[in-house]
Amino acid sequence: xxxxxxxxxxxxxxxxxxxxxxxxxxxxxxxxxxxxxxxxxxxxxxxxxxxxxxxxxxxxxxxxxxxxxxxxxxxxxxxxxxxxxxxxxxxxxxxxxxxxxxxxxxxxxxxxxxxxxxxxxxxxxxxxxxxxxxxxxxxxxxxxxxxxxxxxxxxxxxxxxxxxxxxxxxxxxxxxxxxxxxxxxxxxxxxxxxxxxxxxxxxxxxxxxxxxxxxxxxxxxxxxxxxxxxxxxxxxxxxxxxxxxxxxxxxxxxxxxxxxxxxxxxxxxxxxxxxxxxxxxxxxxxxxxxxxxxxxxxxxxxxxxxxxxxxxxxxxxxxxxxxxxxxxxxxxxxxxxxxxxxxxxxxxxxxxxxxxxxxxxxxxxxxxxxxxxxxxxxxxxxxxxxxxxxxxxxxxxxxxxxxxxxxxxxxxxxxxxxxxxxxxxxxxxxxxxxxxxxxxxxxxxxxxxxxxxxxxxxxxxxxxxxxxxxxxxxxxxxxxxxxxxxxxxxxxxxxxxxxxxxxxxxxxxxxxxxx
Numbered sequence: 310x311x312x313x314x315x316x317x318x319x320x321x322x323x324x325x326x327x328x329x330x331x332x333x334x335x336x337x338x339x340x341x342x343x344x345x346x347x348x349x350x351x352x353x354x355x356x357x358x359x360x361x362x363x364x365x366x367x368x369x370x371x372x373x374x375x376x377x378x379x380x381x382x383x384x385x386x387x388x389x390x391x392x393x394x395x396x397x398x399x400x401x402x403x404x405x406x407x408x409x410x411x412x413x414x415x416x417x418x419x420x421x422x423x424x425x426x427x428x429x430x431x432x433x434x435x436x437x438x439x440x441x442x443x444x445x446x447x448x449x450x451x452x453x454x455x456x457x458x459x460x461x462x463x464x465x466x467x468x469x470x471x472x473x474x475x476x477x478x479x480x481x482x483x484x485x486x487x488x489x490x491x492x493x494x495x496x497x498x499x500x501x502x503x504x505x506x507x508x509x510x511x512x513x514x515x516x517x518x519x520x521x522x523x524x525x526x527x528x529x530x531x532x533x534x535x536x537x538x539x540x541x542x543x544x545x546x547x548x549x550x551x552x553x554x555x556x557x558x559x560x561x562x563x564x565x566x567x568x569x570x571x572x573x574x575x576x577x578x579x580x581x582x583x584x585x586x587x588x589x590x591x592x593x594x595x596x597x598x599x600x601x602x603x604x605x606x607x608x609x610x611x612x613x614x615x616x617x618x619x620x621x622x623x624x625x626x627x628x629x630x631x632x633x634x635x636x637x638x639x640x641x642x643x644x645x646x647x648x649x650x651x652x653x654x655x656x657x658x659x660x661x662x663x664x665x666x667x668x669x670x671x672x673x674x675x676x677x678x679x680x681x682x683x684x685x686x687x688x689x690x691x692x693x694x695x696x697x698x699x700x701x702x703x704x705x706x707x708x709x710x711x712x713x714x715x716x717x718x719x720x721x722x723x724x725x726x727x728x729x730x731x732x733x734x735x736x737x738x739x740x741x742x743x744x745x746x747x748x749x750x751x752x753x754x755x756x757x758x759x760x761x762x763x764x765x766x767x768x769x770x771x772x773x774x775x776x777x778x779x780x781x782x783x784x785x786x787x788x789x790x791x792x793x794x795x796x797x798x799x800x801x802x803x804x805x806x807x808x809x810x811x812x813x814x815x816x817x818x819x820x821x822x823x824x
Contacts, residue, residue: 329350330350330351330352330382330383330419331349331350331351331352332351332352332353332354333351333352333353333420333432333434334353335353335354335355335356335362335434335435335436336433336434336435336436337433338431338432338433338471339351339431339432339433340429340430340431340432341422341429341430341431341432342427342428342429342430343373343422343423343424343427343428343430344424344427345424345425345426345427346424346425346696346697346698347423347424348383348385348421348422348423348424349421349422350382350383350419350420350421350422351419351420351421351422351432352417352418352419352420353417353418353420353434354415354416354417355411355416355417355418356416356436357414357416359405359436360404360405360436360437361402361403361404361405361436361437362402362403362418362434362435362436362437363400363401363402363403363434363435363436363437364377364393364400364401364403364418364420364432364433364434365398365399365400365401365432365433366393366398366399366422366430366431366432367397367398367430367431368397368398368428368429368430369428369429369430369431370428370429371424371425371426371427371428371429371430372424372425372426372428373422373423373424373425373428373430374386374392374393374394374422374423374424374425374698375392375393375394375399375420375421375422375423375432376388376389376391376392376393376420376421376423377389377390377391377392377393377401377403377418377419377420378390378391378409378418378419379409379410379411379412379416379417379418379419380409380412381419382419383419383421384419384420384421385421385423385701385742385744386423386698386701386702386703387701387702387703387706387742387744387745388744389421390409390603391403391603392607392703394425402437402601403418403601404601406600406601406640407600407601407602408602409603418434420432420434423697423698425698451467451468451470451473452467453467454467454468454470454473454476463476464476464480465480468480501519502516502517502519502520502522503519503520503522504520504522505522506522507519507522507523507537508522509537512535512537513534513535518531523537523538523539532550532554532555532556533549533550533552533554533555534549535549536549536550536552536555536558540558541555541556541558541559541561542558542559542560542561543561543683544561544610544683544711545561545606545610545615546558546561546562546563546606546613546614546615546616546617547561547615547616548593548595548615548616548617549616550562550616551564551615551616551617558616561615562615562616562617563579563580563581563613563619563660563661564581565660566579566580566581566660567580567652567653567654567657567660568580568581568582568646568647568652569650569652569653569654569657569658569659569660570649570650570652570653570659570661571649571650571653571659571662572625572649573649574622574625574627574628574629575621575622575625575629575630575646575649576612576622576623576624576625577659577661577662578613578620578621578622578630578646578659578661579613579619579621579659579660579661580619580620580646580652581619582619582620582630582644582645582646583617583618583619583620583632584644584645585620585631585632585634585639585642585643585644585645586642586643586644586645587639587642589634589635589636589639589642590618590634590635591618591619591620591632591633591634591635591644592618592632592633592634592635593616593617593618594606594614594615594616594617594618594621594632594633595615595616596633599635599636599637600633600634600637600640600641602633604623604626604633607703607704607707608703609623609624610707610710610711611710611711611714612624613661618632619632620632620644620646627643628643629643629644629646630643630644630646631643631644632644668680668715669715669719670712670715670716670719670721670722670723670726671716671719671721671722679715680708680711680712680714680715680716681712681716681722681725681726681729683708683711683712684708684709684711684712684716684726684729685729686708687699687702687704687705687707687708687709688700688702688705688708688709688733689705691729691732691733691735691736692732692735692736692739695736695739695740697740697742700733700736700737700740700742701737701740701742705733705745706744706745706746706747709730709733709745709747709748710746710747712726712730713730713747733748734748734751737752738752738755743755743756
């Protein structure tokens with residue numbers, strides 16, 4: 310069956326039955342296995358008295374990703390509130406103070422484990438007390454166990470208990486390698502070092518900078534520990550590169566931007582104010598402590614967020630620029646930034662507008678770049694060669710959004726972009742992931758066609774063939790136009806004939822009057 314036809318068949322059946330969620334008991338360790346490019350779904354009931362919950366996932370082998378949400382059943386990479394997709398053991402503390410915590414009662418936390426690779430894993434969700442306003446440390450799961458010691462790659466005996474999930478998995482594995490031991494649990498297996506593939510997880514000094522696998526980022530060329538050269542000027546402000554040695558990540562962190570902005574709500578503000586109106590220091594947008602949030606570069610790729618603590622207003626969510634604060638007692642506050650246009654020089658264009666206008670759709674060269682290149686790299690293969698992990702990822706949606714800003718008006722690459730967009734849209738339907746905001750209208754139209762046509766129409770299309778129906782439709786349309794022209798010509802001739810007949814009759818009547 311053609312790939313577009315298969316995608317259409319998926320489109321008309323999007324409302325099919327959902328997979329059953331596996332119930333998780335709080336505080337109990339659950340074992341599971343997920344195939345590559347497949348899902349397992351779980352649900353945990355959260356009691357009203359819970360001040361916070363902690364989620365921990367530890368892979369025994371393979372690479373499982375975990376998606377969490379209180380309001381979306383079976384969350385995926387594009388619909389989850391929290392994403393845990395790093396290698397090795399991961400933990401997430403979700404406090405009741407988080408805006409997305411428990412949208413209603415009874416409260417249920419929905420969890421989806423996705424097999425980026427086939428993986429066996431251990432999963433646990435348990436209660437923990439919330440952080441008090443004056444607390445200096447996070448809560449402890451066992452006496453003398455500091456929360457920050459969990460999942461740090463070192464087996465701490467104080468944390469080696471069931472309640473602490475065996476030190477967040479650190480005590481479940483015995484390491485035998487040299488200086489890169491602790492990185493093995495953090496996502497860099499020894500087999501990845503020097504294998505010819507650039508692995509970000511291994512790009513640290515302890516792992517010998519991935520054995521020089523990252524071609525243009527050998528140790529003698531590294532501007533700062535942990536900053537890969539490919540991260541500079543890639544459109545995201547990376548905390549590791551936001552320093553003088555790396556030229557403040559190029560243009561990504563808006564280091565040279567002024568306080569000039571034009572939008573009344575400050576959505577295009579890219580200045581460097583980093584304290585609130587009451588003088589509280591701002592959190593970095595990449596941080597999740599002391600306040601958890603979902604306003605990240607991954608979710609709002611065009612909002613100027615990233616590894617800095619400058620005031621912003623992602624997508625105009627508030628009346629003016631704000632930030633989350635370093636004070637545990639104050640979640641967020643507005644910032645004391647100038648009014649729109651007040652800090653602008655004559656004819657000055659805001660940095661955010663300059664940046665968007667300066668990036669072409671495609672930049673040719675030895676290493677091509679630009680929104681179209683990043684779009685194809687993030688979404689990968691389409692059709693039958695595609696994988697859910699690529700085509701349904703937030704990276705794919707973010708790249709699609711960036712390309713949509715610049716490529717439709719590019720006369721050189723517009724057609725190539727449009728063809729790839731069509732392939733991506735149908736492939737997303739094929740994988741039943743329809744949360745990408747930039748293609749919202751397309752998915753709504755596909756759902757409407759599916760609800761009108763139903764399985765019977767899909768079966769007819771499958772039996773007849775998509776191309777045959779398309780050609781037949783064009784022929785029928787041409788015939789209808791021809792028939793319409795013949796009818797119009799006949800009516801026009803008939804009208805003229807009636808007029809001529811009326812003129813003759815009138816002339817005859819006048820002749821009879823004369824006699």
